[in-house]
Amino acid sequence: MPQINDELLQQIRDRFAQIDHCPQQGPRIFFENAGGALTLNSVVETSQAYAAIPDNQGRDNPGSHELVRVINQAKADMAAFMNAPGGQFFVGESGTELLFRLIMNACLATGPGQVLGTTLEHPATRSACARWAGIAGQSHVLVEHDDATGTVSAEGYAALVTPDTKVATVVHTSPVTGMGVDVEAVAAAIRAVSPDCYIIVDGIQHAAHGRIDLTAYDVDGYVISPYKVFSRHGYGVAWISDRLTALPHNSLIDGPAENWEMGTRDTGSYATMSDVVSYFEWLGSQVTDSTDRRERFLAAGEAIHEQEKALTDAMIHGTGNLPGLAEMEKVTILGGVDNPAREGLVSLVVDGVPSADVVRALNEQGIRTHLRKADHYSGNILTPLGMDSCVRVSMCHYNSVAEVAQFLGAMKTLAA
Incomplete structure (x- = not known):
């Protein structure tokens, strides 16, 4: 059944x-x-509620305190949903903008060497790598995807990765062929040859299907576009590892060193991600008797x-x-x-x-x-x-x- x-x-x-x-x-x-x-009905309702709030984060008043609590809760919810090992979540302009920013900082911080991607990828990653590898004096090498299967394998990456591979990009699911990539196997193949490579994943097409496990993947960046995973337009979400967080990046003088957000973000965008996570948890609760949150997320992914x-x-x-x-x-x-x-x-x-x-x-x-x-x-x-x-x-x-x-x-x- x-x-x-x-x-x-x-x-x-x-x-x-x-x-x-x-x-x-x-x-x-x-x-x-x-x-x-x-779009989830809950996301529509949440978006409307937060659009009315005049308060900013970081002030000493009850309205502001609640905004900070909601943001922290959303980050915790996303960490649980994606099984994130440390690192941080933050929101930006879009999934494309965030991929560009992660790739830019990884390329500029790592010096001469190779940037490795594939012909399967969306132009968000391919364009960012082409631009920033060139500026950083790196070579941009592409693994050829398989035309017949519409995907790319870990073996394909293994054939071209070198000890000098500084940055690598992976598309979790192709938006054209609809075929998934084994991110865990690809990352393992890269790390076997270049253990310190910064691996950045385009998870935009994959996210709606569930089954995300950042602990298993052993990557440094994972980006999604919430409008493709039951939320709304107008923002993107990135997770970055602690070591990617520590790289030089655009930030305000004397501001918090680990902050990657540019200016005040919409609290409603964070709140709607909690709605999305709650939906996956609810779905999981309908197909498993487990009360464990991670088990429910896994069950939801399998049912989907x-x-x-x-x-x-x-x-x-x-x-x-x-x-x-x-x-x-x-x-x-x-x-x-x-x-x-x-x-x-x-x-x-x-x-x-x-x-x-x-x-x-x-x-x-x-x-x-x-x-x-x-x-x-x-x-x-x-x-x-x-x-x-x-x-x-x-x-x-x-x-x-x-x-x-x-x-x-x-x-x-x-x-x-």
Whole structure:
């Protein structure tokens, strides 16, 4: 019996805003989760409450004291959720901005040597490494990802890492192929050759799927974008290790040496991350009898993984009497049909039908997907495959097999 049954799925869906409708479009199925997940109702309420508060942090008054307490609680909640070993959490402008800042400081502080990344990565890390490696007099080396599987392996990193590798970047999940990377194995391969390398992970696409364990990963930085993990736009979250914290970085003269935040941040952004963590804990409590917080987070991650696999399996192999994408002759699935690295996402092309037309036709039937073009965001994945674009269909655990069936019905006509 699945951990997320129909009854629990309804309880999950009730916790999200605009789960099946758009204020502009009306009824719709949301398969654009990789572009930004749905928002928890609790996050909407918290955001509204904190938008009204005039007080600043760091003052000696009851309002300010409460803001500081909320921020500290959110940092503790995130540390528990991600199993963070020391270090610190802080918020910034966006996930992209934070990746740039972590990579910049790591490159500038480490001197001549190698900066190691991959062709799978989002331009947030690749662009930051290209820029700051150049300024720091370092070489920027890229591990080639596997076109067939849409991911990159620890062996790929091991082949190119040297004792002189000073900084390395890893994408936890590709936003184009939807395939995950074994961060723990990659970090171990890097540290076996260059133990002091600063390893920075782009966890932006992965976070909504749960199962984050910073203790196991043994990395120095991990960045997420909260709007992709049930919170809202307008900020990013980074975790950095104690040794990355200690590197020279932009800060105020005579200010706290370990502070990486730039100016006064929105307390509501921290508070909404507590809402997100609370949601994962609640979900875990529905699928395990354990009262241990870490056990609940792990159980939530497993339930999410199982549900999303059921959704992608139904999409690829069919459900009821509807054929799956794999049975549609004109459809090509990026990363192959049966790929264990897949995380809730199917990217596809329809032979003879421009991807933009597929996205438009689905949208006209109330099914929200996204066009990825071979541009600065996705060209690294699509160009080697000889594709100018693809359709990204991204699901989350609150989606249903009934929604997948509606999508397949539409695709059967489009791909005929």
